[in-house]
Every structure is written in structure tokens, then in C-alpha cells.
Amino acid sequence: xxxxxxxxxxxxxxxxxxxxxxxxxxxxxxxxxxxxxxxxxxxxxxxxxxxxxxxxxxxxxxxxxxxxxxxxxxxxxxxxxxxxxxxxxxxxxxxxxxxxxxxxxxxxxxxxxxxxxxxxxxxxxxxxxxxxxxxxxxxxxxxxxxxxxxxxxxxxxxxxxxxxxxxxxxxxxxxxxxxxxxxxxxxxxxxxxxxxxxxxxxxxxxxxxxxxxxxxxxx
Amino acid sequence: xxxxxxxxxxxxxxxxxxxxxxxxxxxxxxxxxxxxxxxxxxxxxxxxxxxxxxxxxxxxxxxxxxxxxxxxxxxxxxxxxxxxxxxxxxxxxxxxxxxxxxxxxxxxxxxxxxxxxxxxxxxxxxxxxxxxxxxxxxxxxxxxxxxxxxxxxxxxxxxxxxxxxxxxxxxxxxxxxxxxxxxxxxxxxxxxxxxxxxxxxxxxxxxxxxxxxxxxxxxxxxxxxxxxxxxxxxxxxxxxxxxxxxxxxxxxxxxxxxxxxxxxxxxxxxxxxxxxxxxxxxxxxxxxxxxxxxxxxxxxxxxxxxxxxxxxxxxxxxxxxxxxxxxxxxxxxxxxxxxxxxxxxxxxxxxxxxxxxxxxxxxxxxxxxxxxxxxx
Ligand SMILES: Nc1ncnc2c1ncn2[C@@H]1O[C@H](COP(=O)(O)OP(=O)(O)OP(=O)(O)O)[C@@H](O)[C@H]1O
Ligand SMILES: [Mg+2]
Numbered sequence: 001x002x003x004x005x006x007x008x009x010x011x012x013x014x015x016x017x018x019x020x021x022x023x024x025x026x027x028x029x030x031x032x033x034x035x036x037x038x039x040x041x042x043x044x045x046x047x048x049x050x051x052x053x054x055x056x057x058x059x060x061x062x063x064x065x066x067x068x069x070x071x072x073x074x075x076x077x078x079x080x081x082x083x084x085x086x087x088x089x090x091x092x093x094x095x096x097x098x099x100x101x102x103x104x105x106x107x108x109x110x111x112x113x114x115x116x117x118x119x120x121x122x123x124x125x126x127x128x129x130x131x132x133x134x135x136x137x138x139x140x141x142x143x144x145x146x147x148x149x150x151x152x153x154x155x156x157x158x159x160x161x162x163x164x165x166x167x168x169x170x171x172x173x174x175x176x177x178x179x180x181x182x183x184x185x186x187x188x189x190x191x192x193x194x195x196x197x198x199x200x201x202x203x204x205x206x207x208x209x210x211x212x213x214x215x216x217x218x219x
Numbered sequence: 220x221x222x223x224x225x226x227x228x229x230x231x232x233x234x235x236x237x238x239x240x241x242x243x244x245x246x247x248x249x250x251x252x253x254x255x256x257x258x259x260x261x262x263x264x265x266x267x268x269x270x271x272x273x274x275x276x277x278x279x280x281x282x283x284x285x286x287x288x289x290x291x292x293x294x295x296x297x298x299x300x301x302x303x304x305x306x307x308x309x310x311x312x313x314x315x316x317x318x319x320x321x322x323x324x325x326x327x328x329x330x331x332x333x334x335x336x337x338x339x340x341x342x343x344x345x346x347x348x349x350x351x352x353x354x355x356x357x358x359x360x361x362x363x364x365x366x367x368x369x370x371x372x373x374x375x376x377x378x379x380x381x382x383x384x385x386x387x388x389x390x391x392x393x394x395x396x397x398x399x400x401x402x403x404x405x406x407x408x409x410x411x412x413x414x415x416x417x418x419x420x421x422x423x424x425x426x427x428x429x430x431x432x433x434x435x436x437x438x439x440x441x442x443x444x445x446x447x448x449x450x451x452x453x454x455x456x457x458x459x460x461x462x463x464x465x466x467x468x469x470x471x472x473x474x475x476x477x478x479x480x481x482x483x484x485x486x487x488x489x490x491x492x493x494x495x496x497x498x499x500x501x502x503x504x505x506x507x508x509x510x511x512x513x514x515x516x517x518x519x520x521x522x523x524x525x526x527x528x529x530x531x532x533x534x535x536x537x538x539x540x541x542x543x544x545x546x547x548x549x550x551x552x553x554x555x556x557x558x559x560x561x562x563x564x565x566x567x568x569x570x571x572x573x574x575x576x577x578x579x580x581x582x583x584x585x586x587x588x589x590x591x592x593x594x595x
Binding site: 053055075077078079080081082086092093094096097101105106108109110151 | 221222225226229230233488489492493494495496497498499500502
């Protein structure tokens, strides 16, 4: 298992009232599979993904990535750098950096030497050749989102976490991105966890789940 | 490519240069002006110190050796010149005006070989001839060709004793206003047949290392030590100038703190992204530290370089002129001291370090999740 989640609980203190967002979430994920999660707005999808991505911490329960419990780490930055790739609803590129630099941010952070062959392949694969030195402001929405996918996979992470990746794209670009996810999964064996409202995205999951009332149901 | 440096650099020099805002420009200008004015002021002070030194050496030599054996000095085969002298105070009287002078008697061949008196005419000086300073000649109304009497200071003017006087013939006038010497220092030459049995000392020019082994510091005295007060004063003046102008840098550094606060609040989203992709807290702080150093060191280095350029241009073309009557020289003297520039740089690095780190210590950590999830 690349990921095991056990009895995960998370609540927010909203003034006096305590909002229980995640109540006892457990599931396992196999390497090389795609997990899609849907659920009404406010059901806690983003909350769950940020816990899995170590951007936030749970109240109780365990997250085990590559057989190692996250409890064992003091500093999550290294896990995020090496094991997790993020794709957000908004591309969240750094506008001061050009496309190549944005893509390489995780590699720069880990001080890894850039594999230029891999990089060239990626640019071709993502149909972004000739855009290497462009700045995010000069790209279309779909292009920006593809750049952010490249950034998510550059360090060859164990899990790619995508929160409504198509939420900000038009139909055409959304379809293109869905194909890309399928292809990346097939060609590189990448593992995805995707939260989405979009049924077309939801359908690519090998494992499909719905988050409702703080519980995760297999569909 | 180091990501910290890359990001800091891009934050500083973004595609829209003005995006950095007024605060950056003000920080830059403050540090620039501070550094440039320190380098320029010190260059001028150094320049004048140099002039002072050169002028002093013209009449006093590099070193003075007290109570020494002239034959011994003469016997050393060496790379310095020497001039034995005898010095005594006298009164001179002319047209009812009276003045106390120091009569320095030297060997006639040394007048032009050893000393550099900037004389009005270069005629030879014989015994009973005297060279007086320009200021003295003006004040006492004495000109070349006049005959003057000098009186021993040991005898009171009021006493009934007949005053011992000596007649001198004013042969020439010299110019050297350093330490007001041309008001009181007058030169004459030894009567070779009738040398005094005791010398006041031997003045030396050149490399006297060989003598340093033999004579202690209170026997072999450098021109700086001989005029300690004056040179201490110029050194103190330099220090005061340095610290006063360094205040500009300190004040500009306050502004640098604002720059850091401004950039760090403006770039929270970017920092959240970097954090999400695994950048740790330390590196995130480093980005702002590097940002601050890039901004300020660029400003200081540009300030120093501009000042150096002005110094070089001044030394080359002398576009800032001075009244030589007043300042001894006709153009503003400037001299670069790399020692002082390195002191300036190290002090600046420390001050900048403090003012850049301060806002980072006080800054509140923002959780990336909040920023990214809320899609700020
Ligand atoms: N930092 C927070 N503090 C307090 N409440 C929060 C916080 N973050 C999220 N919540 C609340 O937790 C609940 C779940 O939010 P979350 O963003 O996970 O929902 P979501 O399923 O991603 O919704 P959407 O589909 O609209 O993105 C919401 O009611 C939200 O208001
Ligand atoms: Mg959400």
C-alpha cells in the first residue's frame, strides 16, 4: 500500500461551536491507482486532501505513506518535497518565475540535479515545448494548469493530490487534463488522489468514493 | 540554481520594476547616498591628510633622530638622506614689530637637496643669509634684500644688559603653510668653519628601517609622532565623519525593515506555494534575508563605486577646484582608502543583518493551507 488512512478525525473550532468535518475516515490506496472523491460543497474534501498532503494536521488517526506513519516526522517539508505533488484548483504558479523554473521548483527545493532529458520529455508530453521560457501571465488557463501538473510530478512523487483540478478550466481543457491524468497513470504508474465535482473526472477513478457527513463511502 | 537566491532576485527585480514600490527605492537611495557620502568624505579627508603629510615632510623630513652622531649616520651605506640641524628660538625685530622665531640652521647643500621649501628664487644661501616664511615676511613687512637682527630669547628686553644680536640678510622667502610654519620657522646655514658643538638632531628622508633596530621610539621619531596633535585631530575628524555619515546608513536600514515587511506580506501566496512543495521555514526566511541583502548591498556597492568614480575623475581631471591661497593646493585632493571601504562594508553588513532579521523574527508564520485553500 502506498497510502493507508486509519480513523482520521478533523474538526474546526468555529467560535463556540465545534465543526466536525471528518469523522472516522479509513481507506487504503494501492500504488499506481487513481482515487477520486466527490461530495457536496463543504463536505470536507479539501480538508481531507490537505491532511493527506501534510499541509494540515489531523485531530486523531493515522496516515501512513510508504509504510511510514506521518507521526514519525517532525518536519513535513521533506515528505511534501519528495512524496507528494500538489495540483490545485487554481494553478498557483509563481508569477515571478518562468515556466521551466516553476516546473522545477520542487526539484530546486530538494537540491536535486535537474534531469534535462526528463524535462524535455515532459514538455513534449504536455505539449508545452516553446513555452519553456514564458512567464505564467503569458499562458492560457489550460496551459497554466498543465504547467502546474508538470510541477506536481517533477520530483516523481509517490502520490499526486489534486483538489478540483478542472474546477477552473473550460470543457475542452478539462477533457484534455483528464486524458493527461489517465495517460500519466498508465505511462508512469503515478498514483492520484483527486477531489472533484466533475463527473467526467470522477469516472477515471479506479477507486471512487463519496464524502458525505464526514464519512467516506465506497461507490 | 539556488531557489532561495532565484526567488529573492525575482522578487526584487520583478518584470514590473516599479512593483517593488517606493519603499524599495527609498531604501536603495538612502543606502546609496550613505555609502557614497562616506567614501567621498573620507577620500577628501584622506586627501587633505596626504597634503598635510607631504607639506610637513618638505620641511621636517620623514623622521627625526635626536642626539645622534652624525659621523655614524654618514657612515651607514643606506637608502635614506639625512640633514643634521641646529634649532634655537630668537626674537626678531623690524619696524617696531616683534616676533618669536625658530631658527633652523642646516648645511647649505641640504636646502634644496633635502628640503623642499618652494622658494621664490633659487640663489645659493651663505652664512648670515636667512630664508624666512611668506607669512612672516608679510606680517613683519620684511622683503628679500632686507637686513634683520635677531635677539637671544634668554635676555629680557627690559633688562639693562646690552642685548646680544646677530645680523642676518634676508636672501629668500619660502612657502609652506603647514602647521603655520612659515610664520615662525626660518632657515639659515652653518658656518662650516665654525660648527656648533652640539646638534639638535638629524632629520631623515627615506627608508630608515636600518636605524629602527638601533634607536628606540623616543629617539627616532616619525613625522606623524612629531606632530602628534595635528594627526590625532585629523584621525578623530575622520572617525567622527565616518560615524556621523554612517547614521544615514542606519536610518536607511530602518527603511529596509519596512521593505522586508512589505515584500513578505505581499508574497504570502508565493511563500505558501513554496512551502507546499517542501520548502522549510528556514529557507523561506532566507529568501527575505537574501532579498534584503541583495537590495542593500547593491545600493551600498553602487554608492561606493559611484564615489570611487568621482574620486578617480577628480584625480584625473580635477574638476573641483580650490583657492590655493587658502588650501595650499588648487584642486580638491581625494584619496581612496581600501581599508576604510572594507570597514564600511563590514559595518554595513552587520547593520543590514540586524535590520533585515528583525522583521523576520517578528513575522507571524502563515499556514500554507489557509492561503492555498482559500485561493488567495
Ligand atoms: N480553517 C478552517 N477553519 C474553520 N472551518 C473550516 C476551515 N477550513 C474549512 N472549514 C470548514 O470545513 C468544512 C469543509 O471545508 P472543505 O473546504 O474541506 O470543503 P470542500 O468539500 O472542499 O468544499 P468545496 O467542494 O466547496 O471545495 C466547511 O464547512 C468549511 O467551512
Ligand atoms: Mg474544496
